[in-house]
Amino acid sequence: MKLSPDHVDTLTEIINIGVGQAGNILNEMLGSHVTLQVPIVHVLDRDELAGYLAKFNSDKLVSVQMPFSGSVSGIASLVFPPDSASNLVSLLSGERIGSLDMDALRAETLNEVGNIVLNGVMGSISNMVETHITYSIPKYSETSASGLLSRRQDFSLTIIIAEALFSVEEHDISGDILLLFEMNSLDTLLSIIDDME
């Protein structure tokens, strides 16, 4: 099953609304101007994802994962390539990059950042969904690209990847983060999108 270009456009818009709200919250937390944008959304299967992730060429991808269940079940993840993770943490915590407690801080800080962004996006999505979705507490993990997906075969039938770009003007920091949704089915999502139009 494929999404039509219209579907992708709508999805991009929904995600952008959520990401925009998250950006506002980060703005207020940082007291500096954070821009968060999602220009591209891909819909992939498991095999295509491996090829897609190869470009990050890292064995240590940091991710925050929030499982959800209901009419749509799956896992929403925010993936930080290593540079983005370091930049964000040092920006948010005021810690020097490479200092010792980076590792200790990283988990906590990125978990909260991930939580803010994912809540923005999932909030935006669930505002469209009539039925009930239950969310679990976000979980922080560091894995290789291949360990990024859950081992639940039913979730990984459909993967939505959103490339988000963030930039912080005052600090000249920018980077990309990935929004990754593994879902059991696209049908529900498609019907939601269709209902909107």
Add this chain to the structure above:
Amino acid sequence: METMAQNLLEKEFRLLDLLPIAAFVIDCDHNIVHWNRRLEEWSQIPRSSTIGKKFSLYAPMFKNKQYVKRIEGVFRNGLPIVFSSQLNKHIIPIIHKDDEYCVQHTIVTPMPGPDSTYFALFTVQDVTDLSHRIRGYKEMRDRALREVEERKRVEDKLMQAVKTAEKMAEKMKIISSIDGLTGISNRRFFDETYEREWNRAKREKQPISLILLDIDFFKLYNDNYGHLAGDECLRQVALTITGFVKRPTDFFARFGGEEFVIILPNTKSKGAVKLAKSLRLGLENREIIHAYSSASDFVTASFGVSTTVPDNGMDPEHLIKFADEALYNAKKDGRNRVIVKNLPPGQAS
């Protein structure tokens, strides 16, 4: 009516009193509906005074619009929230034993309530000790790093000093093996070399010869021509010896005063005498005027030659003693001559 509703809620949230972690619950109007036992102990704020109150009374950062906005998702969409200790330090200001606020890691979990509303369950974990440990660990590590750097600097300095000292020692060794005046080997170096050559001759059962020579009437030369001329005379003698002792295994040195010594390994008496004789002639032929010598018109020397094949009964000193006695005899017999006194094998003295 309100009391009844509160009682109902109290029943519903009773399980939270069993949690080993501080927790409280608010409704969608931000009123506190539960304040668990652990939080009561920890904050020293009794549950009875909190129920029904706005939670921002106890968690003042939620008077801030930005934080209110963040918990809206809980009530509207049932989204959980993380307030990390790193970015927020604390939700409820509670003084720690060191007059500091407790560092807190807070998770807000949506709890489904009636009519598809949500309660927000705040679980507040005290991570003060952990964060202190991390800070302490960091300080420890910084200190260790500084010490490592300091140690490395000291080591580098030490290594440099050692290298300089080694170079100096090397130089000193060369300097101390050379006679400052004549530029040929000195007595110390002779002692070293002689012992080595003696032992080798003994091992290989080969003859070894010594030539001891002493400038004739050197005191008179010094007294009459001056010390500078005396020094120059010594240098000329050394130069003459250098010109005659050619074999690489041969060794010569200033023995002391106006006395010189030549070691000739693997050399029989005949060869040693031959060299001593040519050297005697060679020196006289340099024609260094010595008007105060009764042996010649020129600077000459007396030679004592001794040869032996060392064996276990002999001391290296014996050969020197014999050469010295030969030299003494050469002086006694009128100087400017070569006298031989060999040390027969097996004869100790």
